[in-house]
Amino acid sequence: MNRAESSITTSRPQKFGWLDVIILVALAIAFTAPRIVSLGSFVTADEPTWGKRAASFYYALADGDYASTNQTGHPGVTTMWAGAVAYHLQFPQYQNVGQVALGDTKLMQIFQNREINPLVLLAVARLNVVIISLGAMLLSFVFARHLFSRWLVVLGFLLIAFEPFLVAHARFLHTNGMLASFMFLSVLAYLDYLENRKWYSLAVSGIAAGLSYISITPGLNLIPAIFVLTLLNLTKDGGRILDLKLADWGRKLVLPLVLWGLISLLAVFIVWPAMWVEPVETLSSIIRYTLSATEGEIGGAQFVEGLQTAEEGLSSYPYFYPLTYVWRTTPLTLAGLVLVAVMFLRPRAFTYPGPRDRSSLLLLLTYVLVYTLLMSLGAKKFDRYFLPVYPPLNLVAAAGWLALSSWLEASFPAVRRYALHYILLAGVVVLQLLGTLRTAPYYLTYYNPLLGGIRKAQAVLSIGWGEGLNEAALYLRSQPGFCSQRTISWYTNAYNWYSVSFGCDAQPVEFRLETTLDEYLANYDYAVIYINQWQRDFPAEFLDYLEGEKPVHSVWIDGVEYVRIYRLNPQNAG
Numbered sequence: 001m002n003r004a005e006s007s008i009t010t011s012r013p014q015k016f017g018w019l020d021v022i023i024l025v026a027l028a029i030a031f032t033a034p035r036i037v038s039l040g041s042f043v044t045a046d047e048p049t050w051g052k053r054a055a056s057f058y059y060a061l062a063d064g065d066y067a068s069t070n071q072t073g074h075p076g077v078t079t080m081w082a083g084a085v086a087y088h089l090q091f092p093q094y095q096n097v098g099q100v101a102l103g104d105t106k107l108m109q110i111f112q113n114r115e116i117n118p119l120v121l122l123a124v125a126r127l128n129v130v131i132i133s134l135g136a137m138l139l140s141f142v143f144a145r146h147l148f149s150r151w152l153v154v155l156g157f158l159l160i161a162f163e164p165f166l167v168a169h170a171r172f173l174h175t176n177g178m179l180a181s182f183m184f185l186s187v188l189a190y191l192d193y194l195e196n197r198k199w200y201s202l203a204v205s206g207i208a209a210g211l212s213y214i215s216i217t218p219g220l221n222l223i224p225a226i227f228v229l230t231l232l233n234l235t236k237d238g239g240r241i242l243d244l245k246l247a248d249w250g251r252k253l254v255l256p257l258v259l260w261g262l263i264s265l266l267a268v269f270i271v272w273p274a275m276w277v278e279p280v281e282t283l284s285s286i287i288r289y290t291l292s293a294t295e296g297e298i299g300g301a302q303f304v305e306g307l308q309t310a311e312e313g314l315s316s317y318p319y320f321y322p323l324t325y326v327w328r329t330t331p332l333t334l335a336g337l338v339l340v341a342v343m344f345l346r347p348r349a350f351t352y353p354g355p356r357d358r359s360s361l362l363l364l365l366t367y368v369l370v371y372t373l374l375m376s377l378g379a380k381k382f383d384r385y386f387l388p389v390y391p392p393l394n395l396v397a398a399a400g401w402l403a404l405s406s407w408l409e410a411s412f413p414a415v416r417r418y419a420l421h422y423i424l425l426a427g428v429v430v431l432q433l434l435g436t437l438r439t440a441p442y443y444l445t446y447y448n449p450l451l452g453g454i455r456k457a458q459a460v461l462s463i464g465w466g467e468g469l470n471e472a473a474l475y476l477r478s479q480p481g482f483c484s485q486r487t488i489s490w491y492t493n494a495y496n497w498y499s500v501s502f503g504c505d506a507q508p509v510e511f512r513l514e515t516t517l518d519e520y521l522a523n524y525d526y527a528v529i530y531i532n533q534w535q536r537d538f539p540a541e542f543l544d545y546l547e548g549e550k551p552v553h554s555v556w557i558d559g560v561e562y563v564r565i566y567r568l569n570p571q572n573a574g
Helices: 018-035 047-063 077-090 104-113 118-147 150-161 164-169 176-196 199-213 217-234 246-271 279-294 320-328 331-345 355-377 383-411 413-417 420-437 453-457 469-477 492-502 517-521 531-536 540-547
Strands: 487-489 526-530 553-557 560-567
Touching: 018 118, 018 150, 018 420, 047 077, 047 104, 047 118, 047 492, 077 118, 077 176, 077 246, 104 492, 118 150, 118 176, 118 199, 118 383, 118 492, 150 331, 150 383, 150 420, 164 176, 164 383, 164 420, 176 199, 176 217, 176 355, 176 383, 199 217, 199 246, 217 246, 217 279, 217 355, 217 383, 320 355, 320 383, 331 383, 331 420, 355 383, 383 413, 383 420, 413 420, 469 487, 469 492, 469 526, 469 553, 469 560, 487 492, 517 540, 526 531, 526 540, 531 560
Parallel strands: 487 526
Antiparallel strands: 526 560, 553 560
């Protein structure tokens, strides 16, 4: 055995064995621990909407009204299943007292009348999301081991486990965290099929693809991505596509794609009850929503420049997703990707990884490129829509760090003698973990410190998704007689899902007033204003009115002011 093969950076294929089982258990702990911290600590802006949709989904299931499980074009089916299970465990009576379509206020009234704490319900739903995402990631590890050497996969999955943006979304009652897990699993299983021709890999990939479609519409980008990967596989051995015989086209391209597509549609049909009764209308709703989002009818690029631009210019930001990725990922992941670029540019300087790993890495990068190009075409852009590229890029970044470790080990005898390459790799994992834990439980507040962190990010990106509103509610709760006074709040539902647990709620900030602003504000005692509200300067008249006033309290996170609380009409106190 030569020096390269004796180290942790060996590229020799290794059989999945007991060591991998032990590693899998350790990874399960690593993935779970940061994701279950303070699951009921705060509520993000969209989770009350998904909590309401999950309630309607649960009621429709119990009532046998399967068509009504088609709640939105997103379509968010996996998210609603996670929430429906939470209702069944924490509030099974909802199937008797709820309804299939209801407003936010009505749902709050049901919670209060039945003495249901929505935070407990949300925490259970979030735990379900964590469990689903964990299952997909652990299964992804198994398929990754079929493609890559053991320690590349271990390091890659540890980077994934502690990637802050992934950690944040893998614990919300929302769509994008689960989408990232399902798409990663689908791609890895399909690459395993292309490599080893195991039909169970094709089946798992198809099932995961189906779950991606019904999680949120960007999952449909798997279809062209899988097609491109299949085409590239046809040229794997240096052959030309045009030189292939007709039988090879059928066996290597048409057959796997057709089977993969049919399996994915079967998964959609099984998991989504609306498909049982109205398959055409259900699929049409997804297509209509996708076209509307692509054309910018329901939102544009969510960052400061995009929000300050006229609506017709919102689709002109092809750099939006690369920009948000650089801000949202960690310096260690970026450094690993730079090392991979060096590795591919100077292949002779690195003995690791070997040809087998490099080939699979290039296919993963191809998937990332296809997804990025397709997502950049649409006008509606959120940083969270780019989550599906984070796991594969973490895995690729791990290859960069291992290539550096192998090069140091081969170039400097002291590195091998004192096992310094192990220290390097352990340091990468520890620093990734510490950077993430520093922001707990507000993992969304992590921004790349190389670019100045959150303090600089607020000048570029739209900041805040509900973090800190819980602390605002706790402050107001401590004020004498607060629950007898009236409050208006930005992200009202997120505020209320937290504050209703102690008997107080708020009204939304009105954008179009039927009276003067003075007359409107005379009806309230407190105003809770949020960071991305003043980033957008919206509504401008309301914010201009408050500009000369001093907030009675502010909520700061990582040195940035997230929430301002203003006392309105203090003469009415007491």
